[in-house]
Amino acid sequence: MISIEQKKAAFDWLIDQAAKGTNALPIEAAQFSDSDWALLLESVANEHRLGIWQSIPQALQSQVLAEMRGDARNLLASQLSSSSLNTLARESSSEDLIEILDVLPNKTVAKIIKKLPAESQVQAEESLAYKESEIGRYASKDVYTAISHASVGAVLSELKEIDLPAYTDSITLVNESGLYVGEVDLNAIFSAKPEQLMENIIAANVQVINAKASLINASDQVKSSGRSMLPIVNDDNKLIGRFSLKDALDVFQEHYEAQLSHMGNVSDEDLFAPTLLSARRRAVWLGINLITAFMASFVIGVFDQVVAQVVALAVLMPIVASMGGITGSQTLTLTIRGLATNQLSQSNFKVLGKKEVQIAFLNGLLWASVVAIITGYWFDSLGLSLIIAFALVINMAVASFSGVIIPIIMDKMGIDPALAGSVVLTTVTDVVGFFVFLGSAAIILV
Structure with missing residues (x-):
């Protein structure tokens, strides 16, 4: 694992090379995470970003673009070709896709959505129907659900075959129409009898987040709930996704960064914008x-x-x-x-x-x-x-x-x-x- 000192040295070397017009990578770059690449791109002059971007493994590119701050992401996206943006959109998770689409012109967004798989098109259109300030726009679709009348045994059998999403401490129950029913804690599932129905061991007093709640209010809700994630429902009580503790921490970080930048009336300005x-x-x-x-x-x-x-x-x-x-x-x-x-x-x-x-x-x-x-x-x-x-x-x-x-x-x-x-x-x-x-x-x- 790369140390902080090695990462800093690699960053300094890469920034220096970018300034010289050289796109060589140190061996440490193979261990960079998507957050590391995003920080590196934000740390170099705008005219040098495309060269570094082309050196990033393609499997990481959509996550890297989504991790970047809004203004820097916008400036980089404006340098990418239509085919590159289409490829990124197809390979993005639902939440990363919205982060990327948010910085593109409406005409470009419409063209990209048309070229997505049918299921991804529906998810993107549902998310974009919410305002940029509303949590429904950024709801993660990466949530494990089970039908409320399923047996504990059936759910346990399925859990053995899959990897649960990170920050999952409960199974989300829905009915056949996709309406939210409740949460069942993982501990309760493992201690229940196989023949018991999931709907009979629902956890009490689990909060839900309304899709129209603001990002900061939704983050406060998750923080005060004591849970790893909370479900997000629309006005009809239909489950549209989840919001995890990690997502909440990201929102808090962006919020307080914005407060600091607003003190100088520079908003989300890219440090190395033209x-x-x-x-x-x-x-x-x-x-x-x-x-x-x-x-x-x-x-x-x-x-x-x-x-x-x-x-x-x-x-x-x-x-x-x-x-x-x-x-x-x-x-x-x-x-x-x-x-x-x-x-x-x-x-x-x-x-x-x-x-x-x-x-x-x-x-x-x-x-x-x-x-x-x-x-x-x-x-x-x-x-x-x-x-x-x-x-x-x-x-x-x-x-x-x-x-x-x-x-x-x-x-x-x-x-x-x-x-x-x-x-x-x-x-x-x-x-x-x-x-x-x-x-x-x-x-x-x-």
Whole structure:
């Protein structure tokens, strides 16, 4: 078995060779898994990926493509020929096939599906009928089922002839129409009498996942169930597949990676995507950020005469914006985490909002006092000290409230708060902070 050090050395050598235009493989490559190949492809420049791809054993290629992150997978798939994509589709498992089809144009998807075997066509069309955010789209068809009125002996005889799918701790029972009946634990089968019927030893309180559940909710369900996998059923209670603990862990990993990348508004961007493509994507968010910056500048412009008469205001303005910004971002992070882990809902977000505003108010009083003392000593102005203290307390309280309410509203609108929440929050804290600070100065100092 290849060690981590050997794998890292082989990766470094391959990346270096790819940069030189050489597609030679080290002997360690024979022991690479599909995940290893996927990571390697994501670690090299896009123009070098096709050469490495052609060196991957054909039996692994469909799994490797499915393992890759969305953007990198899309860029590689765009370089493959139609015949290569058709071959990959035919050799893919049901869940890998959907991962591959998801990154292809609709016309290409339709052509590939037409060339699949009849059973695979039906499975693909059923999966694609669900949204990309719904678990039914990615349900694994690799599930062992038995008819509910079958005898334990008959099932045991069949189990001796087959290899159960990984992460199987129970047998899924269905009726003749394919409707879900229940689960029978493997331990219960081995301890039951051969003449007993499977339907008489069904495990109690086994959860099922609705096919329209979100990926993250389905993953939470599996994690909290204490089982290796859970069945997925549609609205008619028909079994459409299963969702394993491994699948749930993969979803969690992708989810938290997305949260991190969204903090910089780069989403699922491929690390080595073409420069122009990455620049175009980021330009959108830079433009949005520029608009919000102009909004803050407009507020400052309204009070330009005040700033011109009291130059100290310009010196102190960044403090007001910064304190509001960091207070809001702390609350925003907590709220997004609460939404992601299902701890936060319509029934308890008001409690969190009240608590966060109280925290901001207490911290506002503390640090407003510190800033007021420093300002009074620095500029020898009691009025300026009172103004900045007042502005800090108000802005920090508003920022904290916004840090709760903005993600809640965005979540209800179907907008990812991790992607856009920070932009909106920054606008709120800047506009409110500058308006309160400069507005108060206009009343008191001028």
